[in-house]
Amino acid sequence: xxxxxxxxxxxxxxxxxxxxxxxxxxxxxxxxxxxxxxxxxxxxxxxxxxxxxxxxxxxxxxxxxxxxxxxxxxxxxxxxxxxxxxxxxxxxxxxxxxxxxxxxxxxxxxxxxxxxxxxxxxxxxxxxxxxxxxxxxxxxxxxxxxxxxxxxxxxxxxxxxxxxxxxxxxxxxxxxxxxxxxxxxxxxxxxxxxxxxxxxxxxxxxxxxxxxxxxxxxxxxxxxxxxxxxxxxxxxxxxxxxxxxxxxxxxxxxxxxxxxxxxxxxxxxxxxxxxxxxxxxxxxxxxxxxxxxxxxxxxxxxxxxxxxxxxxxxxxxxxxxxxxxxxxxxxxxxxxxxxxxxxxxxxxxxxxxxxxxxxxxxxxxxxxxxxxxxxxxxxxxxxxxxxxxxxxxxxxxxxxxxxxxxxxxxxxxxxxxxxxxxxxxxxxxxxxxxxxxxxxxxxxxxxxxxxxxxxxxxxxxxxxxxxxxxxxxxxxxxxxxxxxxxxxxxxxxxxxxxxxxxxxxxxxxxxxxxxxxxxxxxxxxxxxxxxxxxxxxxxxxxxxxxxxxxxxxxxxxxxxxxxxxxxxxxxxxxxxxxxxxxxxxxxxxxxxxxxxxxxxxxxxxxxxxxxxxxxxxxxxxxxxxxxxxx
Amino acid sequence: xxxxxxxxxxxxxxxxxxxxxxxxxxxxxxxxxxxxxxxxxxxxxxxxxxxxxxxxxxxxxxxxxxxxxxxxxxxxxxxxxxxxxxxxxxxxxxxxxxxxxxxxxxxxxxxxxxxxxxxxxxxxxxxxxxxxxxxxxxxxx
Numbered sequence: 001x002x003x004x005x006x007x008x009x010x011x012x013x014x015x016x017x018x019x020x021x022x023x024x025x026x027x028x029x030x031x032x033x034x035x036x037x038x039x040x041x042x043x044x045x046x047x048x049x050x051x052x053x054x055x056x057x058x059x060x061x062x063x064x065x066x067x068x069x070x071x072x073x074x075x076x077x078x079x080x081x082x083x084x085x086x087x088x089x090x091x092x093x094x095x096x097x098x099x100x101x102x103x104x105x106x107x108x109x110x111x112x113x114x115x116x117x118x119x120x121x122x123x124x125x126x127x128x129x130x131x132x133x134x135x136x137x138x139x140x141x142x143x144x145x146x147x148x149x150x151x152x153x154x155x156x157x158x159x160x161x162x163x164x165x166x167x168x169x170x171x172x173x174x175x176x177x178x179x180x181x182x183x184x185x186x187x188x189x190x191x192x193x194x195x196x197x198x199x200x201x202x203x204x205x206x207x208x209x210x211x212x213x214x215x216x217x218x219x220x221x222x223x224x225x226x227x228x229x230x231x232x233x234x235x236x237x238x239x240x241x242x243x244x245x246x247x248x249x250x251x252x253x254x255x256x257x258x259x260x261x262x263x264x265x266x267x268x269x270x271x272x273x274x275x276x277x278x279x280x281x282x283x284x285x286x287x288x289x290x291x292x293x294x295x296x297x298x299x300x301x302x303x304x305x306x307x308x309x310x311x312x313x314x315x316x317x318x319x320x321x322x323x324x325x326x327x328x329x330x331x332x333x334x335x336x337x338x339x340x341x342x343x344x345x346x347x348x349x350x351x352x353x354x355x356x357x358x359x360x361x362x363x364x365x366x367x368x369x370x371x372x373x374x375x376x377x378x379x380x381x382x383x384x385x386x387x388x389x390x391x392x393x394x395x396x397x398x399x400x401x402x403x404x405x406x407x408x409x410x411x412x413x414x415x416x417x418x419x420x421x422x423x424x425x426x427x428x429x430x431x432x433x434x435x436x437x438x439x440x441x442x443x444x445x446x447x448x449x450x451x452x453x454x455x456x457x458x459x460x461x462x463x464x465x466x467x468x469x470x471x472x473x474x475x476x477x478x479x480x481x482x483x484x485x486x487x488x489x490x491x492x493x494x495x496x497x498x499x500x501x502x503x504x505x506x507x508x509x510x511x512x513x514x515x516x517x518x519x520x521x522x523x524x525x526x527x528x529x530x531x532x533x534x535x536x537x538x539x540x541x542x543x544x545x546x547x548x549x550x551x552x553x554x555x556x557x558x559x560x561x562x563x564x565x566x567x568x569x570x571x572x573x574x575x576x577x578x579x580x581x582x583x584x585x586x587x588x589x590x591x592x593x594x595x596x597x598x599x600x601x602x603x604x605x606x607x608x609x610x611x612x613x614x615x616x617x618x619x620x621x622x623x624x625x626x627x628x629x630x
Numbered sequence: 631x632x633x634x635x636x637x638x639x640x641x642x643x644x645x646x647x648x649x650x651x652x653x654x655x656x657x658x659x660x661x662x663x664x665x666x667x668x669x670x671x672x673x674x675x676x677x678x679x680x681x682x683x684x685x686x687x688x689x690x691x692x693x694x695x696x697x698x699x700x701x702x703x704x705x706x707x708x709x710x711x712x713x714x715x716x717x718x719x720x721x722x723x724x725x726x727x728x729x730x731x732x733x734x735x736x737x738x739x740x741x742x743x744x745x746x747x748x749x750x751x752x753x754x755x756x757x758x759x760x761x762x763x764x765x766x767x768x769x770x771x
Binding site for chain 1: 662671673675676692695700763
């Protein structure tokens with residue numbers, strides 16, 4: 001972790017300031033002058049009005065995707081989606097009660113409050129707004145108003161569990177504010193007031209009381225959803241762990257880093273690599289940064305990262321055994337074996353590039369550079385020499401056991417670093433798979449003539465890469481991604497066991513997967529159709545297959561059953577690939593399927609978009625000649 | 631290592647730009663199977679050879695699109711997988727060939743008239759230097 005502020009920091013600060021403001025709201029304090037009591041009540045009314053405004057913005061973010069759903073269709077929404085609609089209604093009611101003139105009565109929102117309670121509200125509102133701004137750094141909208149994911153956290157933020165956690169958060173703010181409002185509503189007008197002023201104050205107090213009761217309905221609606229579709233403390237923890245979408249600064253090891261520094265550098269570089277990888281994909285059709293040099297160097301560096309992680313994990317496994325943690329040790333050795341398989345798969349992808357290139361060359365992309373940096377950071381963790389580089393020669397001893405994790409408490413940090421690095425490889429495989437696919441579609445892939453079939457007569461040193469070869473390259477990336485995903489899964493279990501800081505990563509991936517697959521989304525609390533950017537970077541290893549998707553649409557959430565469905569999908573895919581190879585390498589390919597969506601969502605979308613049809617069934621495409629040019 | 635030695639001889643004998651480009655193309659291409667044969671995860675120089683393959687292929691691609699590369703280049707058969715010498719022998723031979731590639735391509739860049747040829751030579755020489763830096767380390771030089 002980099003020490004950057006998280007949503008949890010802002011949310012906690014907002015709650016604390018609100019609670020303090022309420023505790024300072026004393027309706028019967030004799031020490032307070034009559035004028036002071038009136039000022040305080042006015043500040044609280046104004047503060048509550050602003051709280052309602054900010055919470056309404058949070059709710060509007062959530063209900064944006066349900067805007068097209070008619071009230072008579074609300075029955076099909078998830079409990080959380082329905083709660084959001086109810087909360088929006090309650091907030092509107094509270095706002096109208098509190099400020100029937102639309103808030104003009106409160107004057108400028110920039111004016112600081114005079115009372116301590118009002119100042120507490122002001123501070124809380126600042127943190128609530130900052131929290132929303134933080135979440136918005138991960139999402140934006142395109143010109144058509146379609147949500148665009150700007151980071152790997154975006155699908156996490158719009159997932160059902162995290163949306164639910166967010167609603168619990170602002171329900172708490174609503175509840176505290178309403179308590180303060182009810183207390184302030186008890187303030188009696190000062191005796192020295194004229195009758196007309198007293199009547200005005202009493203009317204305002206009654207409005208404050210009614211608005212506070214309306215605000216409590218937010219809390220009621222949210223807790224009803226929580227009973228029906230509970231959000232766990234882990235989901236709340238995930239929401240609180242979200243940081244602003246800022247890429248860590250680029251840095252390289254200088255040679256005197258501690259193991260903790262190396263773990264931090266590995267984590268930050270993995271984060272940079274993931275971020276850059278997802279950004280470059282949509283440009284693959286035209287970008288001059290997409291070069292054969294970059295793609296092969298990325299694959300080669302990924303091979304090195306997997307190799308280094310396997311060394312690190314074997315050292316940790318031995319160390320854990322020494323420290324008496326047999327189960328953890330076994331998990332680490334399994335992870336190391338998985339990393340070795342990922343290494344071999346990445347090497348196959350890298351070797352494929354010996355027969356392939358692009359029309360652009362001589363440029364190393366930022367993705368390739370970051371992956372090389374990741375290889376350097378993980379290499380420094382794996383080898384004893386503090387100044388290790390690839391050019392150091394073949395006799396480099398691995399880091400001693402006691403140096404990598406001197407005590408059991410040092411183990412989680414190193415596990416987290418390896419976990420982050422392997423997770424980055426999953427993203428890189430998906431991104432490069434997409435890039436190769438798009439580059440092939442754009443006719444950007446070429447091969448030396450020498451490497452082509454004798455039947456191909458090209459009067460140049462190079463020619464278009466045959467379709468069959470492109471399929472093999474894509475297959476190599478798919479396998480590298482799957483192998484890296486298995487390593488990450490094995491490491492997730494170890495990270496969970498040792499309570500490594502990277503457990504957040506596991507939870508985030510699960511939430512994002514559910515978000516993409518539409519798991520638990522019976523209605524449209526989130527938009528199940530990701531925007532272009534997200535579609536382009538959708539991870540091959542995480543997209544549900546045919547059977548898994550059907551079960552998800554049926555509402556099945558049992559991980560064991562979904563895992564079985566996934567295994568069936570995988571077996572089917574392998575059968576197709578095998579059959580395709582036998583039937584002259586690529587004589588059949590499978591059409592892309594639309595993103596998964598539940599029957600209820602489909603019904604809603606169809607109702608909202610009459611005539612809209614979607615291709616949801618995989619269908620064979622007419623056979624292609626294996627060696628035909630694209 | 632015969633193929634590497636033969637590539638070195640051809641490169642030394644090449645006397646004009648097209649010949650240098652063709653010999654450089656073949657030299658980079660001939661390095662690949664030699665490097666692949668050394669990519670043994672159990673060996674100490676595994677990742678060094680993996681990255682070297684990327685640099686060799688980059689160098690080959692750099693000259694592949696040079697305007698003066700004869701159309702007949704890249705038409706010959708693919709090199710057979712070489713016999714497996716030691717990693718040290720391979721690294722030594724590859725470092726030597728890499729240095730020669732750097733020398734000849736840098737010299738050719740100075741003579742090249744076409745910007746495309748010049749860029750191809752400069753890029754190829756740069757990739758050769760990257761490869762040498764790794765192979766020299768693996769060879770203990």
